[in-house]
Amino acid sequence: MGLGRVSPLEEFRRFRERMNERILDAGNLEIKRFFALDGRVYEDGVLPALTKELMGLTASTVLRCDDCIAYHLIRCKEEGASDEQLFEAFSVALVVGGSIVIPHMRRAVALLDELGDEDAGLS
Amino acid sequence: MGLGRVSPLEEFRRFRERMNERILDAGNLEIKRFFALDGRVYEDGVLPALTKELMGLTASTVLRCDDCIAYHLIRCKEEGASDEQLFEAFSVALVVGGSIVIPHMRRAVALLDELGDEDAGLS
Amino acid sequence: MGLGRVSPLEEFRRFRERMNERILDAGNLEIKRFFALDGRVYEDGVLPALTKELMGLTASTVLRCDDCIAYHLIRCKEEGASDEQLFEAFSVALVVGGSIVIPHMRRAVALLDELGDEDAGLS
Amino acid sequence: MGLGRVSPLEEFRRFRERMNERILDAGNLEIKRFFALDGRVYEDGVLPALTKELMGLTASTVLRCDDCIAYHLIRCKEEGASDEQLFEAFSVALVVGGSIVIPHMRRAVALLDELGDEDAGLS
Amino acid sequence: MGLGRVSPLEEFRRFRERMNERILDAGNLEIKRFFALDGRVYEDGVLPALTKELMGLTASTVLRCDDCIAYHLIRCKEEGASDEQLFEAFSVALVVGGSIVIPHMRRAVALLDELGDEDAGLS
Amino acid sequence: MGLGRVSPLEEFRRFRERMNERILDAGNLEIKRFFALDGRVYEDGVLPALTKELMGLTASTVLRCDDCIAYHLIRCKEEGASDEQLFEAFSVALVVGGSIVIPHMRRAVALLDELGDEDAGLS
Numbered sequence: 001m002g003l004g005r006v007s008p009l010e011e012f013r014r015f016r017e018r019m020n021e022r023i024l025d026a027g028n029l030e031i032k033r034f035f036a037l038d039g040r041v042y043e044d045g046v047l048p049a050l051t052k053e054l055m056g057l058t059a060s061t062v063l064r065c066d067d068c069i070a071y072h073l074i075r076c077k078e079e080g081a082s083d084e085q086l087f088e089a090f091s092v093a094l095v096v097g098g099s100i101v102i103p104h105m106r107r108a109v110a111l112l113d114e115l116g117d118e119d120a121g122l123s
Numbered sequence: 124m125g126l127g128r129v130s131p132l133e134e135f136r137r138f139r140e141r142m143n144e145r146i147l148d149a150g151n152l153e154i155k156r157f158f159a160l161d162g163r164v165y166e167d168g169v170l171p172a173l174t175k176e177l178m179g180l181t182a183s184t185v186l187r188c189d190d191c192i193a194y195h196l197i198r199c200k201e202e203g204a205s206d207e208q209l210f211e212a213f214s215v216a217l218v219v220g221g222s223i224v225i226p227h228m229r230r231a232v233a234l235l236d237e238l239g240d241e242d243a244g245l246s
Numbered sequence: 247m248g249l250g251r252v253s254p255l256e257e258f259r260r261f262r263e264r265m266n267e268r269i270l271d272a273g274n275l276e277i278k279r280f281f282a283l284d285g286r287v288y289e290d291g292v293l294p295a296l297t298k299e300l301m302g303l304t305a306s307t308v309l310r311c312d313d314c315i316a317y318h319l320i321r322c323k324e325e326g327a328s329d330e331q332l333f334e335a336f337s338v339a340l341v342v343g344g345s346i347v348i349p350h351m352r353r354a355v356a357l358l359d360e361l362g363d364e365d366a367g368l369s
Numbered sequence: 370m371g372l373g374r375v376s377p378l379e380e381f382r383r384f385r386e387r388m389n390e391r392i393l394d395a396g397n398l399e400i401k402r403f404f405a406l407d408g409r410v411y412e413d414g415v416l417p418a419l420t421k422e423l424m425g426l427t428a429s430t431v432l433r434c435d436d437c438i439a440y441h442l443i444r445c446k447e448e449g450a451s452d453e454q455l456f457e458a459f460s461v462a463l464v465v466g467g468s469i470v471i472p473h474m475r476r477a478v479a480l481l482d483e484l485g486d487e488d489a490g491l492s
Numbered sequence: 493m494g495l496g497r498v499s500p501l502e503e504f505r506r507f508r509e510r511m512n513e514r515i516l517d518a519g520n521l522e523i524k525r526f527f528a529l530d531g532r533v534y535e536d537g538v539l540p541a542l543t544k545e546l547m548g549l550t551a552s553t554v555l556r557c558d559d560c561i562a563y564h565l566i567r568c569k570e571e572g573a574s575d576e577q578l579f580e581a582f583s584v585a586l587v588v589g590g591s592i593v594i595p596h597m598r599r600a601v602a603l604l605d606e607l608g609d610e611d612a613g614l615s
Numbered sequence: 616m617g618l619g620r621v622s623p624l625e626e627f628r629r630f631r632e633r634m635n636e637r638i639l640d641a642g643n644l645e646i647k648r649f650f651a652l653d654g655r656v657y658e659d660g661v662l663p664a665l666t667k668e669l670m671g672l673t674a675s676t677v678l679r680c681d682d683c684i685a686y687h688l689i690r691c692k693e694e695g696a697s698d699e700q701l702f703e704a705f706s707v708a709l710v711v712g713g714s715i716v717i718p719h720m721r722r723a724v725a726l727l728d729e730l731g732d733e734d735a736g737l738s
Contacts, residue, residue: 019229030214041587046576055550059588062551067226091645095533096551098467103682106634142721153706164341169330178304182342185305190718207292218287219305221590265598276583313595337399344713349436352388410710424673428711431674460522464656465674472559475511
């Protein structure tokens, strides 16, 4: 990534953060509560956070929500998921959700490679 | 918006209009009839147009169709909806459709702000 | 309805109530919070409860969830919706969601007639 | 099928016909127009009716609408589709839509067998 | 369960098994291969079978496929999942997929109780 | 298309091919098998490839998967489909899937025109 240029991944993070703030500031109490709940549900419980994030990733993939996939992919990596584990999650999503899942898997794997480059200090 | 540059919102409007014309000109009678029906169903009836547009907005949001959301958001504003009313519509869509609705709500609220800027003569 | 027999509508209500209690008693805090939120979001706000219930009905119809349709249909009637208004809601859902909505509309209208019979003391 | 008993297939046909009439009698013009359109779109055009019915069957299967599947299966048979052709349609739907299609394919094949029995005068 | 009567759960198992055989016997090679793949994808890999079944359960729940939920619920129990773990899976599915998931969760929990009764020799 | 510039269509093809290779190289056997199956299911059988591609196009359109639509549109043209036939496929998808299909039809028809320009040596 050259000086001052923003990667698509970084752009996603910034837009996500900026709009989440904008939405929470709008003052709708039910939306606020939903956002709080959306964070809490992935925390360690009787199932560890990684398992919950893998479930969130699989659910997002079969529902074909690119931004949700991106978010859970980042979180899965933070919780220590290996690429091989993530591909197994994709294989389950692919069989459950069918070939319409493939375009989202392509973009998810492109993001996975971008995340790998970030970790390696390449971007 | 600088000289000659076209905003994403304006681009959406132009592409939408140009392709609708292209499709209607193709001469498929059933598609033509569907398009006519798609306009008529939101007109004032025993329910006012605003209520129908809010229903169209909520349905588009839970079905996660960005272009449909954009269209109904514009129409809701034309029918006099306040931002607070639109956020209540989003809150219903969010609870019905779950967190996969959130990325679409982010883009919808960004559009809402762009529409507000247009109204204020800022774009 | 003969002595002691339970109508499908009554069966739906009982199963719904019994299982909701069972689920809330299971002690999962996030599920509990979601259920609370699911009630609150349809209360009077800047939009009246009826408009919200009509939005909930339309959203449930395009998402093709029979039990959700049944629930919002009952609530719409309680908030004073006329049959003509409900058919307009169905017409919006039908155009947005397409012919796959029709089987759910058939069951919804059958339920509407059953609710009308209840009101008239016929069941 | 014993005297006077009605098969699930026959029950489906009767409920479908009765409710369609009920809905059309309710007087909502947009719904009426949609129903007319829903018939016309499968008629012979530059594509023959059988191809369109096979497309309708595949679309209904990936959208997992049992009643729509039943309707298009009956129509495909009327247009002369063989079981082997129908299984090829299911195989496309299965790969496109994934394993969530399977329960609907099970019910569709059970119906196919029931239709075969009817043709053979066994029901 | 009285003498000779078949529980809904047992009926589901029998219909599922009978129709799967019927479908595999029909001789469509692609469908056969898909069915094989559908089994293999949940086997122990770098992720254990239980994690994969929990992912399958969550995916089936957000996609609102009752039969798929039933199958994965049974498999999760066989792999040793506790009720508390299953409720955490449901809580993730509920937040991801929204209130339209609730009717399926109700039926899933009713099945969970039926499975518990079977284990306890009560049915 | 000027020297060195890449059209959106060409970009789609390159990204698709590059990521498919990347995914197949990752070594997950189930994903590999699914990809093989995804090719085979559209080959000539008792139904000709064109019919299967039209079914794939309709299924992709009602499921609103732009990349899948693009792929099947290209394949339909390769198998000899006329524009008029493709519009009939869209008309079926539109009636089955409703107005939420329209934005995808707009993009599909824009692609169809781009494909026509390619054939005419205009791009």
